[in-house]
Amino acid sequence: MPLLEGKIALITGSGDGMGRAHAILMAERGADIVVSDIRAEPAQATAEEVRKRGRRVHVVIADMADVAQVKNMAEEGAARLGPIDILVNNAGYGQRLETMDITEEDFDRMFAVHVRGSFFAAQAVIPAMKERRRGKIINISSMWGMTGAPVASHYCAAKAALLGFTKAWAKELAPWNIHVNAVAPGGVRSGGPMKLDNSEILKAKEAKVPLKRYCEPVEIAYAVAYLASPESDFVTGQVISPNGGEVIVGY
């Protein structure tokens, strides 16, 4: 039996990039998927990939900055596929701005999508997880949430806040056997950096990674799938950072 057989996973921002990779890998391992994204077309394309793998899928179009839509996303997903076993708080975006150029609007949306969206997505799925006394929540942070960066301080701080939720929820939800962990990707060859960096800048960045490369989205998905599986049932409050050795810190 595949490790995620019969599980239902809600993956926010799964229309493309890493979110789509998580959806496809978890479907391959037996999970049914609630695909959530703000963009309808990419979401449908991910859904098709899930169907091709013989799993059930439901698509919800939601803006993570809108709490009512976030709640509806979780409710609709559970109503269509069944109670959510796995929540992957993946939805997010980058915005390369220096502190002095970040407007109040930029700031609010950054925190609304990453922080408020993740919080209320969790709040929407936790009651049913508590009832069944099991659940997996995986928050997608970032290496930049751990180390900071010389740009995008609103993004860095929002990603750091996701690590804060991870640690606090791990403790608060442990009595119900709900496991909460984070994945903090380093350089990934996905839409964001490919669009933002021309190939010369990307090459220079890869040269600074000890493993001399950025990774493919599926390499992040492997860490997510491990944390979603029963093989990590004693792991909670932890962070896995697939980053090619770029950041080696803490313990």
Place this chain on the structure above:
Amino acid sequence: MERPSMKLAGKVAWITGSGRGMGRAHAELLARYGADIIVHDVLQDEAAITAKSVEKLGRRVFVTHTDITDTAGIRAMVAEAESALGPIDILVNNAGIGQHLAIEDITLADFDRMFDIHVKGSFFCGQAVIPGMKERRRGKIVNISSIWGMNGANTASHYCAAKTAILGLTKAWAKELAPWNIHVNSVCPGGVITEMPIKVQGWDRIREKEQKVPLKRWAQPEEVSGAVAFLASAEADFITGQSISPNGGETIVGF
């Protein structure tokens, strides 16, 4: 439980201290995922049981009882094991001992043995396989540390510091060996129900300690193996210099 894939098919894994406890669980899970196993333990009867279990899973096995502090013996053993099973792809530095002693009760002999087994042992087992890994430009080293290596404890400071040194090796090796695509990570188990704590602490003390863990339990050895198997597989090819701590939420730190 059936596994989603044979993600370690065709790999050869050397697991030190695999005669019992977590080491045996690692051997069994890695074998389930398709790896052939070098079972290494000074305890001969225990090593034989692990070996039988690996064979039952349909994998090849090489058994050795070489003392881990005998660095020349280790080198010779590796040559012999590799000629039997093929080049070693995965090293799990798992061999270790526990010893509940206050600072003033730790003798020079206790101290040396603790560091010899954990630190020197891990270092020279690494040194024995790294040249081959460099040549093939791939390799996985998983060093078993402990939450006590991250946090310390109110006893066994020689054990705590040896386990911390293993985290030091992990980070340094990750950087030094990255140019050859060799990935080095740690697993830091929290409370695990194995013979060692049952013997040293007893069930009453274990039950008491379980209540202090957010998940209210200690792990079975195979729950640590899941982390080891993940780090040993190609699924973790972008992960190096990191540690995973299956500890039930007992220790939440760093980032």
